[in-house]
Each structure stands twice: as structure tokens, then as C-alpha cells.
Amino acid sequence: MLSDISIKEILLCVPTGLIVLNTQGLIAWMNEAAIALIDADVTGQQWREVIDKVFSPKEDDGLEVSLVNGRRVHLAISSLSNPPGELIILTDFTATREYEHARENQNQLMTLGRMTAQLAHQIRTPLASAMLYAEHLSAMQGLEDRNRLWLSRLQACHNAIEQQIEELLLFARGERLEKRQLDLQQWSRALEERIYILFEDKTVQWKINNQLPVRQCLLHEEALIGAMLNLISNSLQAEAGQIVVDMIVNEEGSGFILRVSDNGKGMPPEVEAQVFSPFFTTRAQGTGLGLAIVKAATAAHKGMVTVNTSPGKGCIFELQIPW
Template sequence: MSPEPARSGVSDMMAQPKDLLEAFELFNQASAELSAAYAALQDQVARLNDELAEANLRLRQQLQEKEQLSQRLNLLLNLLPGAVLVLDAADRVQDLNPEARRIFGSQPVPGDDWAELAARRLETLEQGEWLLRPVSPGGLDKRLNISYNRLPDDNGQILLVQDVTESQALRDARQRQQRLSAMGEMLANLAHQLRTPLSAALLYASQLQSPALDASGRERFTGKTVARLRQLETLINDMLRFVKGPSETAGNCMLDQLLAELDALFQPLFAAGGLHLLLENSAGDAQLKGGRELLVSVIGNLLQNALQFSPPAGYVWLAARRVGAAVEITVRDQGPGIAPSKQARLFEPFYTTRAEGTGLGLAVLREVIEELGGMVWVNSREGAGAAFGVRIPLAAGPALQSGEGGQEHD
């Protein structure tokens, strides 16, 4: 029996524990790696849980802040003194606050067509203001101020509505009080204004009864009496127009016809006084707001004043020019000018710088022109003449804002 097979079996038996040891080492190594990976995975899961908890906390805080902001905005909308309506892109009401429900009543409600409601219940008064008709008969009209603001991306608009009924009533009452106060001053001044020409007329008329008066004297006193009576007539007409207010401003007139009538009326008066009246029209045949007779009367006051204050052989210029949607008519003279302290009072009722003035001509002028939507101004320096101007809107033009114009004149 050969010994080699026995040695080979012993060698195999000795190799098996070594393989087992290597296998155990590999298993231990893999187990250690798995344990390390599991520990790392646990750390990552714990970290992700912490991050998720922190993100959830931030999200809850943001939701709470948004909820508080939403509540605050709702509270503000509910407490706003003005009405707020939210319209969608089709101009249908999406939402409205309690003040809007108070102002408009049972209509509108969400889903209503705003354009249809506005056409049915709103009447335009002036820029930005409307008259709201009541839903039911017997209700009271309301005066509203409405402003619009478009939402981003043309997704609708927000309407802010203010009920100005009471404030308008207060303004009207204040204007009535001011007019009554002015009328009180007017009555006090009127007695003085009437007394002087009336006394003079009575004196001149009494002279006419004298049998010793010759024909030339009679003619002289007759002329003086008529002049004083005409002064009385002018005073009374100005007073009546001032008391009634600018209620006769309806109608339109052509500028060239207005200037032609002023020229025909005043050229003889200026010529009789040795003065020169020059007319210039660079506005063409524009059509103005206001009746011709009324405008002739009030602009005639400016020419009459220029006639009274012009020096001998002096010149007076009446010029008309287009200024935007209006025509500016300026009367400029070479008189003594007006002190700055007096210019501020020129348009006050019964304030006059002429001994025979009524003090109502310029007050009526301002009231009439402002009622037409225009404006008046004066520009003067002592010793350098005076320029009075009016801006009258064109027949289809918009109203002018107060304060424009006068500063741009020399």
C-alpha cells in the first residue's frame, strides 16, 4: 500500500480550518461593514427626521403667520370706512366688505355683473363722483366717490367706494352760509353804494326844476342825472346777478362773434375817450362754453375797467389764444397798475379801487367763469399796467383745474 494517499488526506484536513478561519474573517468583516452602514443609515434617518421636524415647524409657523395676516386683512376690510369690491376679469363681483353692503344695500352680491348694476343704479355727476339710486322706491340717493385699481396680469380690479353724501351736504351748507354772509355784507354795502348815485341824481333832477336854468344848463344836468341813474342800473344789475349766482351759463357761442360784439360796443367808448382798443384773435373760430350775452357782459367788465384806468391816448389790447382745451382771453392796459396787497382782494364782492365802482363786476366775472369750468387771473405791477385774463373751456372741452395759467404771463 502506497503512503502518498495518506499524506494527501492529512493535508486536506489541515487546510479546512484555515478556510473556515478566512470565511469567518470575511463574515466578520462584512458584518462590521453592515453594522457601520446601518449605524450611518440610522444617523442619516435621525438627521432627516430632525430636518423634517424643523421644516414642519417652519411650515406651521408660516401657516400661522398667513392665517394671522388673513385675519388681520379681513378685520381691516371689515372695519374700513370705505367700501371695497373685488371684480374678476369679466367684471363680475367676487367679494365685497360690509361697508359695501351698507352703501349698496341688497345689491350687488357675489356673481353680479358690475357693469349692469352701474348702468342701472349709478349716474355720473363729475370726475370720479356718481349718484347712487336706491334699490327700493322711497330710498335716498347717495353721492359716491369711486376709484379703480387693476389687479396684476389683468385678473380683474378692485373698487374703492367712498360715501361722500354727508361731506357734500356739509360743503353745500358751508357754501350757503358763505353766500348768506356775503349777502349780509352786500346789503350793508348796498345802502352806501346806492345812496351816493341816488343822492346825486336827486340833486341834479332838482336843478332841472329851476326856472332860471337855461337850455345848456338843463342839458348838462339832464346828462348828469342820466349818468347817475345808469350807474344805479349797473349796480342793481350786478347785485342781482351776484345774488342769483351763475345760473345763466347754459349755451355756447362762437369766439369771433363774441369779439365782434365787444369790438362794436367798446370801440366808440374808447374813441370818445381818446384811447385805442386793439383786438387780436389767434384762436380762430373756436366755440366756447357759455352764452354770448353773458360772456359779453362779464368780459365787458374787464374792458370797462381798462377804459377807466388807461392814461390819455393809451392803448388797450384784447387778445384771444388757444390753451389746450380752452381759449384764453386777456385784457391788458397801460394804466397805473395794481399793488400786490390789493390784487388778492380784487375778486371779492364790493371791493373796488374806483370811486364810482360797484365792487361786483369782477366778483360776478369770477363766479361765472368758474361755473363754466374755467378760471380767472390778474397780473400787474405798480406803474406797469395790468393784465386780466379768463380761460373759458371749449364747448366740448373738460373743466380746468384751479391755479393754472396766471403765473406764465408777464
């Protein structure tokens, strides 16, 4: 038969959090797993006070409850008779819920991939017809300069829509981006032209700081341009009054930085934590894919994307791309 000492040692080591309350509701004992779950040894404190400090219920908790440290636990209570009191049992479901969330996202991506493949052809067919008519008009003699300008803008819009379709296909199917050697400065000029079109009918104050050098880089031209346009569109949707686009070499000289800064609404911490997650959106008409595509395009170039934001103080999105 196990001795009292060996049983206590076992209880200290089990992965489930155990907390013993006395009849006054004070925490009389807790094992190592419980201390790790709530990030504190609260022995001797009132359980009700600990609940207020440690637990942070969310709308989607279901059968579990969220903690302030982000973990999700299942809580069960059993009565103790000798000595009298209560046993609080905390089971960590964080990894399980993260796995289920990832699996759900994967299923959504698979469904999206099938739908996108079916719809891409239907969308591209009328677009191709429209462009064919535009090319015929552009080839006409005696076309006024203003009309020719509108045609060129129509072609640019068509290219943008075509690129969005390509990005969605790449993201949904998980295809690898086929990069090629490009002149970095020439690529940045092409990005500038697309940015001009995006800002053309906007009242927002904007500035482009382009210091990228003449240098050959292995890039997927449209994927990175699309990522930057997504970031700028995100700033516009956040009601920014000022937007600055920086394209610079990093301090170490090991790559370059693409940065979009704005003075828009910013984001609270709970939104910032999920902002790159597929299908996460705070807008009723949003797809939740714009920033996820930004992350995917950056990762395809072995880079990383970061965001610095707070409510009411705007956002700074930064893409760090190695040579």
C-alpha cells in the first residue's frame, strides 16, 4: 500500500492542476501543475479573489474557461470529507483547442480551394473579354488622350483583379511561389505605380520613401506587390488620415524592409494577436484573408511580418525580406 508521503508526491507531479480549499474558501494546497497553469503560487489566498484575478471568460469558451494568460482550462469541483473542504481540478485544454482550431482552418482552406478553383475560370472569362474590348479601343486611331488614360487605368484595375485571384489561389491551394531574379529598384518603381493608382481618388495624405538600391533579388513580383497593397488597403479601411510607405535596406544590410505606417484606429491586443490568422476579421464584409495573404507572401520569401499597434494610435506593419 502506498504511504501518505508517496501519494502526496504523486499528486504534486500529476499534469492536472489540483487545488485544495478549506472550509473558509482559502487555498490550503496546490500542486505544481496548478501553479504552472495560473502562473502563480496563490496558497493562502481566497479562491474567490483568485478567480477574479486569474480567470478571463470569453464568449467562445464553451465547456472550458479562459485564463488571463491565454490558457483554456476545464474546471471541476469535488467535495472533501476528511478534512472537510473542496478539491478544484483544472485540466489544460489549450493545446486541444488550438489543434481543433487549426484543423477547422485547414478544412476551411480545403473548401475554399475547391470553390476558388471552380470560380476562377468563371471570373476570368468575362474579365478577359473586357480586356479584349479595351485593347481594341486602345488601338483605335484618333482616341483622345483623356479616353486613352481611362483605358490605361481600366487595364491596371483588371491586372489588380487578376492578381487578387492569383493570390487567393496561391493561398487556398498552398502552392509554392515561383520566384525569379528581379532588379529590386525596378520592382519598387512598379510598386509605386500601383500605389499611385490606389491613392488616386483618396483624400488621405500619403508619402512614399523609396531608398531601395539597384540590386538583383529572387522575388515573386506580384505576391509582394499584392501584400503591400493589402496593407495600404487595410490602413484606408482603418480610417487613416496619413499613410507612409517606406522601402529601405535594413540596418544590418542583410535584406530590405517594406513598411506601411498609418494614424488610423489601431487595434486592441486581442485583435492584434489574431490579425494574421486566416478568416479572422472584425469587419462585416471582410474575408479575413488580406493579412493572412501578407504573411504567406512574406514567409514564401523566407521573411517575417510584424505589427506594432495600439487603440487610437495607428498601425505599423513591417515586412523584413532577406536578400
